[in-house]
Amino acid sequence: ELDAxxxxxxxxxxxxxHEVPPFKGQHEAKHPLLxxxxxxxxxxxxxxxxxRYRLAPEQFDLHDVSREVVMDAHPWSYALAAQEMRREGKIADDAAPGSGKIPDPGRFVFVEACTALENAAVAFAVRAKDAGGVERWYDSDRGVPAFRIVRSGCFRGAVPLPASAGRADAIRFRAFARPPQAGAPAPPGSVRVTRINKVFTLGADGLPQPSTFTWSGSLPLALDGDWREVVF
Structure with a gap:
């Protein structure tokens, strides 16, 4: 934080x-060491x-956007990230959730959305037609509770579609109560979706394609309730 x-x-x-503690470490000149x-x-x-890596700091306004907008400002970073994952052997067509590998990045639908979230978790799903023309939903948590979003504010998530799937044409959200900690009763939770900033995929060159949808409003979600849908 800077003063005037x-x-x-x-x-x-x-x-x-994903805790955000105060920095108490060393500096080199004005640069914090991490x-x-x-x-x-x-x-x-x-x-x-x-x-040691020396990254150039860049100031960004993250009001109503996710931190990944820094990558959006430098789209080559998407292609570079995919190249690095391929070099490390972390991309596989049949990659299972939690395996440490992912499907081809070109199969993912990226979603940036914002929530007012307290003591809860949220997941989203995108709808697309399969090879037979049947509409199907593909969930961002892929059946793994640890993959759900548990922080308030704006986030960027992605879900892989089958290689033969069509274009995503709707998105839906669902809220989940968080389990109590150390035997204590779970505090009351709430989730309200306030924005969908972007929905996009990567092109053959590995770069982000133009967003196909944006929305703002107020979409309350009942904890452990039904999905709530927004159609493009």
């Missing part, structure tokens, strides 16, 4: 478990390493 004169008055970072601390690239303000 661009002086730093507070620093936070996204750490393991260490990759988890398999999904969450970071810590302390650690050791033999390899």
């Amino acid at each position: 004169h661009d002086a730093v008055i507070a620093e936070e970072f996204q750490g393991p478990g 260490w990759v601390a988890t398999d999904n690239n969450m970071v810590s303000d302390r650690g050791t390493t033999d390899v």
